[in-house]
Amino acid sequence: MARLAQTPGLTDEQRAILETVREFADKEIIPHAQHLEHADEYPADIVDGMRDMGLFGLTIAEEYGGLGESLLTYALVVEELSRGWMSISGIVNTHFIVAYLVSQHGSPEQKVSLLPRMATGEVRGAFSMSEPGCGSDVAAIRSRAERDGDDFVLNGQKMWLTNGAYSSVVATLVKTETGAESVYGNMTTFLLEKEPGFGETAPGLTIPGKIEKMGYKGVETTEMVLDGVRVPASAALGGAEAGVGRGFYQMMDGIEVGRVNVAARACGISIRAFELAVGYAQQRQTFGAPLAKHQAIAFKLAEMGTKIEAAHALMVNAARLKDSGARNDVEAGMAKLLASEYCAEVVQESFRIHGGYGYSKEYEIERLMREAPFLLIGEGTSEIQKTIISRGLLKEYRA
Numbered sequence: 001m002a003r004l005a006q007t008p009g010l011t012d013e014q015r016a017i018l019e020t021v022r023e024f025a026d027k028e029i030i031p032h033a034q035h036l037e038h039a040d041e042y043p044a045d046i047v048d049g050m051r052d053m054g055l056f057g058l059t060i061a062e063e064y065g066g067l068g069e070s071l072l073t074y075a076l077v078v079e080e081l082s083r084g085w086m087s088i089s090g091i092v093n094t095h096f097i098v099a100y101l102v103s104q105h106g107s108p109e110q111k112v113s114l115l116p117r118m119a120t121g122e123v124r125g126a127f128s129m130s131e132p133g134c135g136s137d138v139a140a141i142r143s144r145a146e147r148d149g150d151d152f153v154l155n156g157q158k159m160w161l162t163n164g165a166y167s168s169v170v171a172t173l174v175k176t177e178t179g180a181e182s183v184y185g186n187m188t189t190f191l192l193e194k195e196p197g198f199g200e201t202a203p204g205l206t207i208p209g210k211i212e213k214m215g216y217k218g219v220e221t222t223e224m225v226l227d228g229v230r231v232p233a234s235a236a237l238g239g240a241e242a243g244v245g246r247g248f249y250q251m252m253d254g255i256e257v258g259r260v261n262v263a264a265r266a267c268g269i270s271i272r273a274f275e276l277a278v279g280y281a282q283q284r285q286t287f288g289a290p291l292a293k294h295q296a297i298a299f300k301l302a303e304m305g306t307k308i309e310a311a312h313a314l315m316v317n318a319a320r321l322k323d324s325g326a327r328n329d330v331e332a333g334m335a336k337l338l339a340s341e342y343c344a345e346v347v348q349e350s351f352r353i354h355g356g357y358g359y360s361k362e363y364e365i366e367r368l369m370r371e372a373p374f375l376l377i378g379e380g381t382s383e384i385q386k387t388i389i390s391r392g393l394l395k396e397y398r399a
């Protein structure tokens with residue numbers, strides 16, 4: 001979009017990357033998204049294209065074969081991809097979080113072993129905290145790992161793994177008894193390597209099948225059953241010494257960048273919903289004038305554009321803060337909260353502007369109507385964002 005969601009202060013390299021991704025979205029994603037989404041078909045050609053552009057290694061350091069770009073570049077790329085189709089950003093996102101976790105918290109051996117293969121997209125990452133019995137309340141997970149000599153043996157059931165099947169490494173949070181007083185010190189993230197696909201993809205590790213969803217199709221979301229999965233203690237993120245008992249804190253760090261990504265997705269979907277609405281409103285005639293000439297409709301467009309600007313600004317701010325090395329829990333929470341709530345509203349308004357045609361599967365807006373609600377839930381619901389924001393503010397403004 002020429003005017004909305006501009007980002008001041010980008011380098012020439014960032015601008016070049018974004019231009020390439022935008023062109024890719026226009027030519028390779030948007031024309032195919034409706035068909036692939038309705039068929040719930042894995043977008044293999046689009047994934048190949050992303051691999052060729054180096055997107056799987058976008059934020060991985062150059063020494064490991066990546067492009068070494070910032071969280072901001074990544075978030076703006078996600079915005080462009082989601083403008084094309086949210087599922088495409090879903091394919092890179094858990095991969096990006098796992099690459100971030102390994103880069104930030106991995107042992108030297110884990111970095112050398114995983115990052116070069118992740119940078120090419122040969123190894124793709126999934127991220128698993130949620131379980132059938134809990135999502136928001138992460139500390140209530142029941143899957144566990146018991147020590148057995150130099151190994152750990154994992155048992156339990158995980159839920160909602162985006163990229164659960166096509167990934168080859170799953171960052172998996174489980175309980176471990178470390179003797180820590182706090183429940184948060186008794187959790188460990190293991191890097192579980194497996195074959196891509198469904199069924200028993202590593203000894204004791206089963207990906208049963210994909211969960212049927214109302215939207216966000218094309219990218220698979222799965223369960224994962226752990227039945228006596230044996231891994232060396234060195235599979236703990238950070239290694240046997242440093243990693244055991246650090247899992248909760250590592251995952252929360254990963255989730256902060258994940259929240260910026262969800263905010264960016266929300267911006268991308270909102271931009272697309274706006275583009276569709278502003279186009280339709282100038283074509284469709286009612287009562288002798290294009291819809292856009294009716295002030296009630298023009299004002300909707302004004303509100304939609306304003307919401308997009310606000311969400312984009314907050315998202316960029318949260319990304320830049322994290323890139324500066326600061327914690328951004330409150331700012332990422334605010335960006336995620338505002339962008340996802342505004343996205344639901346902007347998409348709904350675009351849908352209304354489309355009248356009856358918005359309800360037809362021939363029009364893109366019906367897909368966006370099924371995608372936007374996920375952003376209110378994924379990477380922590382709006383209620384959880386408000387909990388994080390209020391906790392941070394009360395700490396800062398202690399009476």
Ligand SMILES: Cc1cc2nc3c(=O)[nH]c(=O)nc-3n(C[C@H](O)[C@H](O)[C@H](O)COP(=O)(O)OP(=O)(O)OC[C@H]3O[C@@H](n4cnc5c(N)ncnc54)[C@H](O)[C@@H]3O)c2cc1C
Nearest residue numbers: 127128129130134135136137160161162378379380381383
């Ligand atoms: C398509 C999809 C993909 C996903 N991908 C992944 C993934 O890749 N990896 C992963 O680990 N997880 C993933 N998830 C899980 C997602 O993170 C959880 O669904 C989300 O965190 C919410 O958890 P829940 O579903 O258990 O809801 P619950 O925690 O049961 O919450 C239900 C409702 O109660 C509210 N609520 C809960 N506690 C409170 C409270 N204290 N105060 C006020 N309100 C509260 C919530 O906001 C929500 O509205 C995915 C989910 C979906 C739908």
